[in-house]
Structures are given as structure tokens and as C-alpha cells.
Amino acid sequence: MIHFGPAGNANSFYEAGHKSSLEIPEYLAAIGLNAYEYQCGRGVNVKRDFCLQLAEKAREYKIFLSLHAPYFINLGTPDPKIMESSLGHIGKSLTAAKDMNATRIVVHPGSVGKGSRSEALARAERLLAQTAKELMPSFPGISLCLETMGKINQLGTLDEVIGLCQLDKCFMPAIDFGHLHARGMGAIKGREEFEEVLDRIASSLGAEVVQNLHVHFSAIEFAKGGEIRHRTFAESEYGPDFEPLAAIIARDGLTPVIISESAGAQTEDALAMKELVQRYRIGEREDV
Ligand SMILES: [Zn+2]
Numbered sequence: 001m002i003h004f005g006p007a008g009n010a011n012s013f014y015e016a017g018h019k020s021s022l023e024i025p026e027y028l029a030a031i032g033l034n035a036y037e038y039q040c041g042r043g044v045n046v047k048r049d050f051c052l053q054l055a056e057k058a059r060e061y062k063i064f065l066s067l068h069a070p071y072f073i074n075l076g077t078p079d080p081k082i083m084e085s086s087l088g089h090i091g092k093s094l095t096a097a098k099d100m101n102a103t104r105i106v107v108h109p110g111s112v113g114k115g116s117r118s119e120a121l122a123r124a125e126r127l128l129a130q131t132a133k134e135l136m137p138s139f140p141g142i143s144l145c146l147e148t149m150g151k152i153n154q155l156g157t158l159d160e161v162i163g164l165c166q167l168d169k170c171f172m173p174a175i176d177f178g179h180l181h182a183r184g185m186g187a188i189k190g191r192e193e194f195e196e197v198l199d200r201i202a203s204s205l206g207a208e209v210v211q212n213l214h215v216h217f218s219a220i221e222f223a224k225g226g227e228i229r230h231r232t233f234a235e236s237e238y239g240p241d242f243e244p245l246a247a248i249i250a251r252d253g254l255t256p257v258i259i260s261e262s263a264g265a266q267t268e269d270a271l272a273m274k275e276l277v278q279r280y281r282i283g284e285r286e287d288v
Contacts, residue, residue, distance in 0.1 A: 003257040006036065007037045043089075172205070178217060190244050211255060233265070
């Protein structure tokens with residue numbers, strides 16, 4: 001099954017009078033979505049009781065849950081204090097994910113900083129090796145998804161993410177196509193570019209990783225340094241265009257989790273993506 005859903009709560013959720021994220025599973029199921037990425041970008045400030053209740057609601061309404069870990073995590077840092085706090089944030093994210101019954105946490109690899117890119121990447125590798133050894137065994141069934149990032153000075157090119165994922169099978173990529181588009185100065189132009197990304201993942205991490213890929217998708221504004229801000233599909237001057245990816249997903253029978261990170265219109269754009277994939281799958285009986 002393909003999963004579509006928002007990153008956090010869209011403006012329309014609040015405009016409809018909802019207040020608590022505990023209402024979101026029922027809300028999403030009612031409008032035809034089946035995934036939700038809970039946002040802990042500003043820290044894991046969520047009580048255990050809330051996590052358990054969200055897990056229960058997600059089970060009731062068949063919503064696939066993932067959790068976005070704090071933005072403060074910086075795996076490439078040379079500062080021992082930040083290394084330690086990054087491990088702490090990952091640990092807290094894993095605990096909250098376990099309580100929510102979420103099977104994926106999404107982590108930003110971090111910044112390049114003042115030294116060289118290869119040094120930052122080597123530090124990220126060491127911290128992730130430590131994560132795989134010391135933290136992940138306590139959280140069986142949860143994958144740590146490393147995200148492709150939109151700014152040039154962040155770690156998180158496709159190759160860097162693939163390399164980090166090759167360290168251990170507890171890691172998998174979170175492919176943010178908007179970010180790849182932004183850091184490549186508009187690189188994702190059509191079907192060929194999407195296919196190239198998917199082929200590179202399949203040949204290095206395996207076809208099953210592509211089959212169940214964790215995808216972030218949004219229109220994005222960029223400049224020389226890469227990403228400026230996320231936009232919405234309604235702002236049609238911003239790419240990348242989802243339609244070629246919808247065609248590939250339908251053609252190859254892929255079953256990804258697709259999270260919309262559109263600015264404020266995550267729910268609407270997740271639905272738009274679902275409809276596009278459905279349009280390409282017309283004639284098939286399997287429910288998207
Ligand atoms: Zn992210």
C-alpha cells in the first residue's frame with residue numbers, strides 16, 4: 001500500500017476548528033490520507049501519555065506514523081557537547097517513536113561547518129556507527145531515516161545519504177525531492193531525473209529500499225546556496241513537478257510513504273499527490 005500524508009498539521013486542520021494532534025488520525029482518515037509525520041523539529045517535547053494515545057488513534061484509523069527528529073541534531077559537528085546532545089535528541093526521538101508505534105524517525109545529517117566536507121562526513125559516520133551500536137538495538141523495528149538536504153552547506157547530498165545508510169541496515173534514506181531539486185539548482189526536471197535517483201538507491205541499498213521508500217515532497221524556492229523555503233503546489237512557478245514521479249510509482253508498483261512538506265498546505269498537497277498516482281493507476285483494482 002502507498003501511504004500519503006502531511007508533515008505536521010496544515011493550516012486547514014486548525015481552520016476546521018481542530019486543536020490537538022490527537023484528532024489528526026480521524027481527520028486524515030476522513031479525507032482519504034493514511035500517513036502522518038509527527039514533528040519534533042524544535043525538540044522532543046511530547047509526553048509519554050500523548051504518544052500512547054496517538055498510537056491508539058493511529059491504529060484505530062490505520063494511519064502510518066513517522067516522527068521528524070529535532071533540527072538541532074548535527075552529526076557532522078566537531079564539538080563533543082553537540083555530539084552528545086545529538087545522540088540525546090536521537091534517543092528521545094526513538095523513545096517517542098516507540099511509544100507512538102512509529103516505525104521511522106527522520107534525521108537531518110547536519111552541517112558541514114568550518115572544516116572540509118569530507119571531515120564532517122567522517123564525523124557523521126562515526127556518530128552514526130555509535131548510534132547503531134548503542135541506541136538502535138533498544139528500538140527494534142524502528143529505522144533511522146537520513147534526509148537529503150536542500151542547502152549546499154548541509155550534509156545530505158544523495159551520495160552522502162546513501163553512503164551513511166550503507167553503514168548499517170537500521171539506516172534508510174528519506175528522499176526529499178524538493179531538497180535535491182533546490183541543492184541541484186532545479187535539477188529534478190522530469191522522469192529521467194527521478195529515475196536516476198531511484199536507480200542509484202536501488203543499486204547501492206537494494207530494490208526493497210526503493211519499493212518502500214520514505215519520501216518528502218514539496219515545491220521549493222532556491223537560490224545560490226540551495227533551499228530558501230518550502231512552497232505549495234498552488235504556487236506553480238516552483239518545482240519539482242510530482243507528476244513524473246507519480247507515473248513511475250504507478251508503473252513500477254512502488255509502495256512508498258510520501259509526506260508532503262508544503263508550507264501550510266501539506267494536507268491538500270498530499271491529497272493532490274494521491275490523486276495523481278491514482279490517475280496513473282486507473283484500471284487497477286488495488287487501492288492506492
Ligand atoms: Zn526534514
